[in-house]
Amino acid sequence: GxxxxxxxxxxxxxxxxxxxxxxxxxxxxxxxxxxxxxxxxxxxxxxxxxxxxxxxxxxxxxxxxxxxxxxxxxxxxxxxxxxxxxxxxxxxxxxxxxxxxxxxxxxxxxxxxxxxxxxxxxxxxxxxxxxxxxxxxxxxxxxxxxxxxxxxxxxxxxxxxxxxxxxxxxxxxxxxxxxxxxxxxxxxxxxxxxxxxxxxxxxxxxxxxxxxxxxxxxxxxxxxxxxxxxxxxxxxxxxxxxxxxxxxxxxxPPDGQQQILAIQENMGRPSFAIQTDRPEVDRLMRELLATSGFEVSSSPNSARYTIKTDISKYEYKAMGGMTGLQTTIKVRITDRFSSDDLINVSSDPNNSVEISDSATIREQNSLSYAMEDLQPKLTSAIKKQFISQFNNGSKIQVTLKNFDRMRDVDELRACLESLPLTKSVSVQPIQNRSANYEVIYLGDPASLQLDILKHSRSFSLRGLKAKNTDTKAVVLSF
Incomplete structure (x- = not known):
């Protein structure tokens, strides 16, 4: 039946x-x-x-x-x-x-x-x-x-x-x-x-x-x-x-790769710069990012994100008189538009064990194991950050230098709040005629400086100019 x-x-x-x-x-x-x-x-x-x-x-x-x-x-x-x-x-x-x-x-x-x-x-x-x-x-x-x-x-x-x-x-x-x-x-x-x-x-x-x-x-x-x-x-x-x-x-495809690619397009396809003094780490990190669909820049000045690595090793006596090695890779990613660390992840040293009489083999294999352990953690953290920045905006630091009146600080805050894609603005304590603003911005951070200068004409901010600097995302002065 x-x-x-x-x-x-x-x-x-x-x-x-x-x-x-x-x-x-x-x-x-x-x-x-x-x-x-x-x-x-x-x-x-x-x-x-x-x-x-x-x-x-x-x-x-x-x-x-x-x-x-x-x-x-x-x-x-x-x-x-x-x-x-x-x-x-x-x-x-x-x-x-x-x-x-x-x-x-x-x-x-x-x-x-x-x-x-x-x-x-x-x-x-x-x-x-x-x-x-x-x-x-x-x-x-x-x-x-x-x-x-x-x-x-x-x-x-x-x-x-x-x-x-x-x-x-x-x-x-x-x-x-x-x-x-x-x-x-x-x-x-x-x-x-x-x-x-x-x-x-x-x-x-x-x-x-x-x-x-x-x-x-x-x-x-x-x-x-x-x-x-x-x-x-x-x-x-x-x-x-x-x-x-x-x-x-x-x-x-797994992990919403299509969504990430679409979001990257909307963010202006931001790239990563790698800062490390070890060529093999640079090579492995480039392969990791490329495999995950992220762009790598050879120039730190043109990249939005900077990846810095800290590598530590632990050697010990293993069975049979051989030497064992554990490698830990800590990765810190910063956004040039923000003063805060964007991502901090590290590999698990227990997943990087290599036992060998050859120091070269120990180093190569242990480092390779550590990178394999790091890859899913790092790519997942980057994707989550991209989705968060697209949906909730990026945290951008704006600095105003050489102002003469407190009214200038208030006028710039009003200007920042007037930008259509600004989500919120907060002012940090003022020191030495320098005011720092923390801006949550829904648009492309690369266009924020130009947007500020364009809208500043609608406020009492005569003579406001952009100041080139390598340390801050957006610096303005009179």
């Missing part, structure tokens, strides 16, 4: 899966007419987000993203991510904070009144089964349409982890030729397959200042990767090239 029931259950699952795939293949064709009309209306009305009730799809959310770039494929990707961000914000909610104030600025010795407004928004969320409807040109910009509906949500619930075969569609503009369009459409289909399988996580920080400058940091991380795929159908329609694939998707 049980084997018969199991057989019927398996047969039912296969039929349900076949019907699901057939329906999924029909989905774009069924939706094309009504969605095409809705998208055209939205574009004509400059409406880039909306929800409609569709006969085939049910309640459907449509997001239209815009992008501009001299390369069509890049413009389309910018538009696609813009649409995904809008879709996430619509479904998950968007946190918005704003600052408005009237402030003084100086032009020579003339005081000017200036109205300043800034707005910061943050979006975080996970989407499954959002699909790429089409792309095109509108008012000189590239647009991309992303859709999520009741039907697509129902489909996503059938894509359980053990069901690794996913049908996905990609679309690209024909403006750059058929060959380029096919490549872009295929890449979009592969990305869509991964997103449908495991969902897409997005973290976005967008800043608008005085409605003039737009700065966005967007990280898109998909959980999974395509092992193999088959092209089911490809066709041209209007100005677009469409491709439908069947893809086998597996879980993402």
């Amino acid at each position: 049980k084997s018969l029931a199991d057989g019927l259950t398996a047969e039912f699952r296969m039929k349900r899966w076949a019907l699901t795939l057939a329906a999924l293949l029909m989905l774009p064709a069924l939706a094309n007419a009504s969605l095409e009309k809705t998208v055209s209306t939205m574009l004509a009305n400059n409406q880039y987000m909306g929800m409609v009730n569709d006969n085939e799809l049910g309640r459907t959310v449509i997001a239209i993203g815009l992008g501009m770039h001299r390369k069509a494929s890049v413009a389309q990707e910018i538009a696609r991510q813009d649409a995904m961000k809008s879709l996430t914000a619509y479904l998950k909610g968007e946190r918005i904070s704003s600052v408005e104030r009237a402030s003084q600025s100086w032009k020579g010795d003339t005081v000017l009144e200036e109205y300043y407004t800034s707005l910061t928004s943050n979006v975080e969320g996970t989407l499954k089964a959002a699909w790429n409807f089409n792309t095109g040109e509108h008012d000189g910009m590239t647009y991309n349409v992303m859709v999520i509906s009741e039907r697509s949500r129902d489909f996503s619930e059938l894509f359980e982890k053990h069901d690794s075969i996913v049908e996905a569609r990609g679309v690209a503009s024909l403006s750059s030729g058929v060959e380029a369009a096919r490549t872009t459409a295929l890449n979009n289909a592969l990305r869509s397959a991964v997103e449908q399988y495991g969902g897409v996580q997005m973290a976005s920080k967008t800043t608008i200042e005085n409605a003039e400058a737009l700065r966005a940091k967007l990280s898109t991380v998909s959980s999974g990767h395509v092992q193999r795929y088959t092209v089911i159908k490809e066709y041209q329609e209007g100005n677009n090239y469409f491709i439908i694939i069947s893809a086998e998707v597996s879980d993402s």
Whole structure:
């Protein structure tokens, strides 16, 4: 009885899966007419987000993203991510904070009144089964349409982890030729397959200042990767090239490597400099970082992080009259934008034991064992720190020197707090006409100095200049 029931259950699952795939293949064709009309209306009305009730799809959310770039494929990707961000914000909610104030600025010795407004928004969320409807040109910009509906949500619930075969569609503009369009459409289909399988996580920080400058940091991380795929159908329609694939998707690489790579891109791909007087340690540390996907710089001045190592050895008499050796490697990582140590980790000496009559063999093998023990600890600590800095901001030290009035200290603090990506500012005790500020900053620390100087014109900070120094991250003086 049980084997018969199991057989019927398996047969039912296969039929349900076949019907699901057939329906999924029909989905774009069924939706094309009504969605095409809705998208055209939205574009004509400059409406880039909306929800409609569709006969085939049910309640459907449509997001239209815009992008501009001299390369069509890049413009389309910018538009696609813009649409995904809008879709996430619509479904998950968007946190918005704003600052408005009237402030003084100086032009020579003339005081000017200036109205300043800034707005910061943050979006975080996970989407499954959002699909790429089409792309095109509108008012000189590239647009991309992303859709999520009741039907697509129902489909996503059938894509359980053990069901690794996913049908996905990609679309690209024909403006750059058929060959380029096919490549872009295929890449979009592969990305869509991964997103449908495991969902897409997005973290976005967008800043608008005085409605003039737009700065966005967007990280898109998909959980999974395509092992193999088959092209089911490809066709041209209007100005677009469409491709439908069947893809086998597996879980993402271990330790969230895709997420770390995306975060590194958003952090400006920071590099590490290694400081050690032992060539073999330098070589092993470079191999360790490269294997883990971290960049190594040959110049300490161009690297954001500095790795310093302290190596200690313990020799003892072992059995048979031979000599044993234990090696301990302590690693300290500093951030040139902060006065605090970023990471402190060390290897376990018990995992580095080498017993030999040869001093050379003892040294080489014991050091190698210590590095093997250190690698997972170090890479895990770096990844956790990257994720923390991306989500919570970096701690940056800003120093103001040679000020004449305490008002200058207060004005610089107000200036720092006005920056849209500043999370918090604290002032440390003042010594010898030097004021130190601890700033938690959500943006790229490399751009903080320029942001301060730009915004200082809106405060009573005439003559404020940046001072070059090798010891502090940001040093300012009059």
